[in-house]
Amino acid sequence: MSSDKPQNASESELPQAVPVRRRRWAPSLVWLIPVVAAVIGGWLAVHAVLSRGPTITISFQNAEGIEAGKTRIKYKDVEIGEVTSVKLSPNRQSILATAQLSKEAADYLAEDSRFWVVRPRISGGGVTGIGTMLSGAYIGMDVGKSAARKSEFTGLETPPIINADLPGHTFFLRADNLGSLNTGSPVYFRRVPVGQVVGYELDAKGGFVRVSVFISAPYDRFVTSNSRFWHASGVDVSLSADGLNVSTQSLAAIALGGIAFETPLADNAGIPLSDRNFILHDAREKALQNPDREMQPFRLRFHQSLRGLSVGAPVDFRGITIGEVTAIGVEYMPERKDFDMTVDIRTYPSRLDTLSRGSRISGKLSPQQLIGNGMRAQLRSGNLLTGQLYVALDFFRDAPPAKLIVRKGMPELPTIPGDLEELQRVLQRIVKKLDAIPFDNIGQQANDSLKSLQQTLDSVKALSDGLNKETVPQASKTLEQLQQTLEATRQTMKADSPLQQDVRSAAQEVKETARSFRALADYLDRHPEALVRGKEAQP
Template identity: 30%
Template structure:
């Protein structure tokens, strides 16, 4: 009631408690966090794997350059139940990395001939690695690689395609060598059934890709290369890695220009060796035929053709098609051998002008004794080569034709000439009457034996005569020596003149010594008597002095 007694007005006031602010704030923060998470999360992608070995939901990470860019969310089988479908959530900043060229693969410990990889997963566990070159349209569906790529996408360098019509000699991961240094690898292999050619997609790492030019040649350096040919025995090896696995090397052969640099995918042939790769700089050949009447065993396609020891070409074909093969069994039929003389090897231009020069030169030389022969280049293997040389004592002939090829006349090789000489000697021996030769030889041996006996008898007689002569000479010399001794002794005998003279000399010597005895005694007593003049003193002898003393005492 009011003070004036009137009743008070009572109204109900509705208010919200402050306690409700806590859930409201929590809801707002949750909503904000949800929105922030939703707005900042990356896209979902699907990756198909062969199997889910080592993959775990919520644990397996997706990495690029060892930085986490995603995480596996679900793992399930594909609809055909043949593979595994992995759904992963990528980070927001990885949107531009998801291209059709992007590659994914599971990283596990691996041991192969190319090395050991993925050992860090023994501690951290399996993870999914990715690489991209940022080319092509965006994509969300991918198929994982069964093994790590040889060259991840985006690696700087150059892709080239190598081809070979030989057997499958290389595999993925085999090295590409430059001067003993590994600079690339084989990435993939493709066989073209129509061409019957094997293509190898190969990657050359930067900066070595700058070495690839239009004149670059690739050749096989697998294992140890052994070559036994007309030039001898050769053993070569490239690097320790190629001793275990296969590999190729590349470079510009000596004598060739470097050529223009290659900046896009190009095709190159794989040659069997460096020598065969270097042969390609001689592209043109002047072709000739030599008709060989001897055996061609030991002669192979590619064998050298030499002029006075200098290589000028090689053998191109032996017994080419459409030759007289049906007449092999006929006597006197020669075997055609096609050879090529390369203008580039004789300081001529490697073109039609050089070939024309070679043809004119050979035609002139053939008329003046230019001949071909097969020579042994290696005694161990029996490998042959074609030798071209000028001969002075051969008849002049004109150039003939064989299947449109000019024919260079041939002569027998050294072995055939030796064989002919041996055969001639054997024929002469066969024509001899061996019985008469045997009787004549026996008679000659009897005569020789009789002559020998006569010589032995004569030698014995001569030896006896020499012995008698020597004995007589010794006796005469001994007698003369004895006579000399007797004469000498008679000269010294008693009563001889020599003996008397010796005795007289000895007496005279004794007398002179007695005369000198007083002088020697005086010098002994007074050495200065020879210099100073003194009165002579009586010479007193010991015996006389003794007598005088005795007389005084009496």
């Protein structure tokens, strides 16, 4: 027991372990900085994702002026995006430009929105994109009005003429040909530029050209259902009874072409927006003609050359154009073994009704009646310089009788030879008569006559030479003698010459003798018996 006590005493002197509660770990301020940075980075990442705009793809024919990371996209000169990549399309026919737009531009991606590359361009309408020579090319944008949205677009090769938000209306014109029109050609109303040509395309069958024109507000209200459009390109030169007239819209219309329109009759109601289609005429005179209410086709057969006649040539009735030529053909006639030259025409009888002050002429006379009265078709020369022909309808009272013939469903009007054709026939007859004249014999006789005349002239010359040598001196002497004789006669005929005195004396005696004979005649007249008895003595 004693041995155990000291051991317990030593144990009591040792310190006793006391259990202590473990302290919690406290974060250090050093770790606060990366935590804040991570929070800010996360917030920026979330903000970048939330503020990131849509990504679009635009296809162009080539990548001229487009660079990834440099080319900007602008709308009304405000930057709204940037091109991020440029690559070839899978079919290698175009390039695909991928662009990142701002979030605000998400509403701009309408289905009819348009994109194009803005670079320096020189065209007939002027010079554009000069500012890009220093800043570099960029992609312009025009926001469409469609409610549909899309992210893939086809870029335009040329900038659009008008913006989608420009007030006004687009009208569509149907023309036989484009003429000198082009995109950007001006549109005039009373020679005031009010719009532009914004596009053109061929009909699906190639039958006509469809021209789109945009007329700005407020001028679009002048386009009504009765408006007429015509080509105003170049210079219109016409020669009439008033003299030479030269008309043009402007110098721009001469260089770029143009379109003009006019409303001949007032129509304040305008046109419905669903009907904006018009006809584009070739000239103002044709555009302002009254609309033809009815049309009547005919076929003409000529036995002469149609050189100078073309499709569209006028059909004239005493100076009034009542139709036009629609087709020219040829038809073989087996019974005559010859060809007929066929001309199809289209007439508008209502044009005569318009000039008849209200009376309807076309309804009173039928083609058969007109033919019976002598109406015939004839080719006449419209211009002696160019040789252009036109079809003239007129009455020829001495024309052979004829009837209206309907062949293959087409009525045929009788024809007579033209004035020029008749003149050619007369000239041919004259030429034949001239050919019958023996000009060779006449020439030979004339040659013989000239030889005889030459011999005569030689004889006359020889005689003249002889006269100069012999006869002239003798004639000079004769003239001198004649002069002397005349001088002597003049001296003799003087008043104081002896001959004159003798003549006066003789004349006095003749006078006295005549007086005596007169007295004797008077006495015998009173006393005729004196011839028998003698003169009685006077008491």
